[in-house]
Amino acid sequence: MLRAVTVFDILFAMDGFLNGDMKGKVVIVTGANAGIGKATARQLADRGATVVLACRSKERGEAALGELSCVDGRCFDLMRLDLADLDSVRAFAAAFTEKYGRLDALVNNAGILGRHRELTRQGFELTFGVNYLGAFLLTMLLLPLLEKSRQGRVVMMTSIAHGWGDVRFDDLNFTRGYNRFAAYGHSKLCNLLFTRALAEKLRTRGSRVTVNAVHPGIVATDIVVNRTNDRFRWVASLMKILFMTSDEGAKTSVFLACEPALERVSGEYFYRCKIEPSSEASKNLASANRLYDVSLKLCGLDDPLKS
Numbered sequence: 001m002l003r004a005v006t007v008f009d010i011l012f013a014m015d016g017f018l019n020g021d022m023k024g025k026v027v028i029v030t031g032a033n034a035g036i037g038k039a040t041a042r043q044l045a046d047r048g049a050t051v052v053l054a055c056r057s058k059e060r061g062e063a064a065l066g067e068l069s070c071v072d073g074r075c076f077d078l079m080r081l082d083l084a085d086l087d088s089v090r091a092f093a094a095a096f097t098e099k100y101g102r103l104d105a106l107v108n109n110a111g112i113l114g115r116h117r118e119l120t121r122q123g124f125e126l127t128f129g130v131n132y133l134g135a136f137l138l139t140m141l142l143l144p145l146l147e148k149s150r151q152g153r154v155v156m157m158t159s160i161a162h163g164w165g166d167v168r169f170d171d172l173n174f175t176r177g178y179n180r181f182a183a184y185g186h187s188k189l190c191n192l193l194f195t196r197a198l199a200e201k202l203r204t205r206g207s208r209v210t211v212n213a214v215h216p217g218i219v220a221t222d223i224v225v226n227r228t229n230d231r232f233r234w235v236a237s238l239m240k241i242l243f244m245t246s247d248e249g250a251k252t253s254v255f256l257a258c259e260p261a262l263e264r265v266s267g268e269y270f271y272r273c274k275i276e277p278s279s280e281a282s283k284n285l286a287s288a289n290r291l292y293d294v295s296l297k298l299c300g301l302d303d304p305l306k307s
């Protein structure tokens with residue numbers, strides 16, 4: 001839809017609104033070897049943060065590390081994380097905690113658009129497992145470190161696709177009527193509901209940690225490409241002509257991780273660095289709390305926020 005260009009749009013395009021010095025801060029970006037995640041990692045490092053690239057593939061992670069580290073002063077580390085395996089999530093959280101002992105921002109960026117119905121190592125539908133459940137467990141395991149920070153932040157990558165439906169509590173794993181787009185939208189709604197539930201629980205407990213969700217825009221990345229055989233590479237090339245670059249797509253995630261004015265803003269849905277309305281289903285706190293409880297059970301986790 002066409003709309004008038006505002007001063008904000010010009011500032012957004014020029015980076016003119018971005019504040020926030022990240023010197024001395026430690027940040028994790030999941031899926032940081034490609035697309036929006038790689039751009040997010042680069043922009044955060046350019047603001048002075050030490051950025052841990054949490055990547056599932058050693059080769060793709062090392063390639064990104066080499067490319068990103070080529071500018072003096074940027075500080076990166078690479079650690080292995082496969083969100084399709086909850087044991088890998090636990091191992092990552094333990095290794096990270098041991099190595100760094102502090103965390104200022106967690107950017108849950110990694111995500112997939114599945115091709116056909118596949119399962120994670122623990123038997124969850126892959127899109128639900130990678131985009132939502134793995135990120136849920138990672139966040140819960142790292143909360144103690146975020147609470148030690150002066151003002152810890154969680155950034156949850158969602159999408160405008162969150163509005164395509166409601167939570168399928170009776171079939172979270174899409175055993176019936178699998179459709180890759182429906183599964184994707186469902187996982188992104190779960191991310192947004194988790195944002196709402198967690199923000200509310202942290203607020204009640206008087207925690208300084210905030211959590212906000214982001215739709216990056218329609219961004220020309222390789223999310224549509226089959227990584228194993230390069231199928232649909234032409235779609236990604238076509239997207240480059242029509243849609244936002246990864247650097248533009250990363251701006252709202254970076255804004256949520258850095259902006260000092262957001263210290264008390266939590267549980268919101270952002271697009272282009274502004275709070276935007278989200279779907280009715282995504283505002284249902286009862287549903288958000290139910291999903292939170294179910295997710296704890298699926299991960300075999302005791303609620304770390306239970307008083």
Ligand SMILES: NC(=O)c1ccc[n+]([C@@H]2O[C@H](COP(=O)([O-])OP(=O)(O)OC[C@H]3O[C@@H](n4cnc5c(N)ncnc54)[C@H](OP(=O)(O)O)[C@@H]3O)[C@@H](O)[C@H]2O)c1
Pocket residue numbers: 030031032033034035036037054055056057060081082083084085109110111112130131157158159160215216217218219220221222223224227
């Ligand atoms: N592009 C858009 O228009 C758009 C719109 C709305 C929301 N988003 C969201 O933005 C996020 C980033 O997507 P993108 O467009 O930048 O896509 P991308 O270029 O395909 O990047 C996705 C990243 O996630 C990683 N990843 C996939 N499965 C993983 C797993 N099991 N464990 C750990 N990491 C895994 C990928 O690693 P590999 O390289 O190893 O596969 C890659 O680094 C996603 O959450 C996506 O849903 C994108």
